Amino acid sequence: MKKCIVIGAGIAGIATSIRLAKKGYAVEVYEANAYPGGKLSAFTSKGYRFDAGPSLFTMPQYVDALFHLCDEDPRAYFNYHKKEIGCEYFWQDGIRLTAYSDQDRFLEEVEQKLNVAPKVVKKYLFRAKEKFDLTVELFLENSLHRWGTFLSMNTIKALAKLPLFELNKSLAKVNTAQLKEPHLVQFYNRFATYNGSSPFQTPGIMTLVQHLESEYGTFVPEGGMEQISQSLYQLAMRQGVKFHFNQHVTEILHTKNRVSSVVVDEQKIPADVIVSNMDVFPTYRKLLPNAKAPEKILAQERSSSAVIFYWGIQKQFPSLDLHNIFFSADYKAEFDAIFNTHSLYDDPTIYVNITAKDVPSDAPRGCENWFVMINTSADHVQDWESDLVSLRERVLDKLEQQLGTSIRSHIVTEEVLTPPLIQAKTQSHLGALYGASSNNQMAAFWRHPNFSREFKNLYFCGGSVHPGGGIPLCLLSAKIVSDQLATHT
Template identity: 50%
Template sequence: MGAGIGGIAAAVRLAARGHKVTVFEAQSTFGGKMHQLELPGGYRFDGGPSLFTLPQLVDELFQLAGRDPKDYFRYERLDPITQYFFADNTRLTAWADEAEFAAEVEEKLGVPAAGVLEFLRRNARAYEGTADTFLRKSLHKLSTYTSPEVVKALAVLPTLGLASTMHQRHAASFPDARLVQLFDRFATYNGSDPYQAPATLSLIPHLEHGIGAFYPEGGIYSIAESLVKLAQELGVEFRYNEPVEEILTAGGHVTGLRTAQDVYDFGVVVSNMDVVPTYRHLLPKLPAPERTLAQPRSSSALIFYWGIGAEFPEMGVHNIFFSGDYRREFEAIFQGQTVADDVTVYVNITSKKTPTDAPAGHENWFVMVNVPHDQGQDWPALITHTRAAVLRRLQQALGQDVAPLIRAEQVWDPPGIARQTSSFGGALYGSSSNNMLAAFLRHPNFSRKLDGLYFCGGSVHPGGGIPLCLLSAAIVADLVPA
């Protein structure tokens, strides 16, 4: 259920193992949050995820099916990765090479390169020691904790500062508040607050700075396109515009699905939907895991898609314009359920790599601000407020007013995200990771009450974002009996 990236990947893995697979999707096409859109004037956008890491997880799906990934999907390593614009007008380039990045930090921020490299290498060792246990396996099966990998993982855990927050670890590692802010930003990769989230999330930068950030030929949406093509070659059937209305059960087992069109018999159901609507709407007779569903939600996003009638050579594919008060920004999101006056702005410009995404001399700006999930706020007012804050921040950093350059515009807000993707409240990553036990409190990849019911996608273990959704699909495929 659900043709998001996790659902597509699960379908590929199960079909490659010989299962007959049908994918039901409420929308008219595949991708879920990973979608694309076009605006008048010749502007194309990747609508959702914009950063691509761990490309080997996509390659692996083609290899499992006996295919050469390069026949379907190509990508290149990004260098530089990100352009950072700080509130004091300092600019910093995050180069792909760790030593080059560390040298840039020393030159621009005055933090010794040796300390930056040691921090990155410590993260690399910790990631390599824990990923097999905590990202590639179910945390809710005893077998995970009796495997040889768990010994290696347990040896690494004390080095992660388990009693500290992400911000505390970064503040203890670096003497410059700007570099602390740069690394604190990675909490947003799973919709969390660095001032509350555990220091274990400090491993996230390793995906970019250690392993690398990549750009798919044709943009992020090409990932979904290539995997759907593979799935169809493996015999997977996609049924669009056919939302599931109920998961059918009998005697503690899944027996099938009911849609408006028909009733279908299935021995296994994999939900790629957010777990909250899965339980609330599709399993009305099953007692829901209330403690799990009540976990605080992650942040959402307010995205402005702007066709810009100019080019900005100082910007790259990924650009971050930091606010002057990061703590207040996160307090507004997670305590105030609103948006601060001074916001951090992320701008993704795919036309830097794919020139056909915008007319000659123009650029396509995907402009995103982290915001709370939808709880009935006045979103039209918040959109107006946030748009003005974004334009102020961009003018401060770029030295010119961007507003007159906007040739086309569309907005995606949390209620819209919820409607289009069935994400509860428009939360991008399911529950937040704002406490030390959050990873263990995420919904497991299987049902404890119904045989044959499994879960993948961003609202369950191991979390949201392209790599973790792909890993959730791998976990599910290993759990489903042959």
């Protein structure tokens, strides 16, 4: 039996371990933390449960697929329900928009609140769907770095329609040209943040990101987001995968063109195949210091990071739902601060996630668990400690003003996550949430492949490599790695 070592038990590492165990490998996962899931974990404080990282669950079919692969019924282990309301949006001029998951209801809402005719939005959504359908196979489901991908009929069809992708215009330009109404443009511009990019730099093809949400919907996992990683971790163990926690891999040993073992606690552990779920940047810099690194790929701009305030609040807010966005008045200036000046913007867009809205037991009776996230630049050695104090005040001022009620005096428990902490907890380079940003036309091609060009038996999965960050894409990266192994070992 061939042995495979996976470095890291993030969602992609766990998914890869399941797929490779199913392929007959003896799989062992070495994880630096004491728990599985990486960014996808949770914690409890004074009776309030908090999802620590991801809060938005889309494309649950990719999780289900892993249970099906193992001939198990996902519903016996992992359940979720669809949300009727995707998100509540608030603007400072008093406009409020509910993003219903039912398309007709949403179009009615947009017509009523923003005076935009349904046919305008329908046309926009149709174009986005067209882009998605044409590119999903090329950009998401296969390796972009193998010639075979480009020889498929679907890829050839997609490439023949290249102008449709609007690669030479920014997402913001495309949205402005097609939608015009400023609130609606900002609403759709926001989807650039789903992969940690700026709508003013990421190309127009990114209109397809919102398609995942508007077409398939958003979901709430029973037991919280953590159940995604926990249920897959249990599934991996049922497939015979062995997990080693509190085990930091410090080096990957290699000969000229093959990797041979990993080093943990100064012990060499041999393997036939190694898959790194560690961010690709430290994989090269720390684990493979003597190997030739793909410098151009590693130099790609990092995606945005975030500051998160986890607040247990002794109060309920009936006007809020699970997902809520309080927009900044000047989105362009906000993204300039994130990607160009690397500073904390004065009037940031604020995302408030409250799982107690759907699962009351996530907070004590009459209370709410707030996950308050502000997009920031990756960590460029800013002075986060002192910046946090004023950021907290600005965020509270804005929320209190927009909700017309006091919040600060009701906060009874508080934790904070910053870009340096994200890096410390998961090894993500500069604390970026999604690996490299997609702030240029060629970004998809500049993500690291799922295999090593130098070492025949070294592979990569997770948010810092192809096809990108976010739970659905991380799960697809595991599938692409596993598909490669079928042909390369």
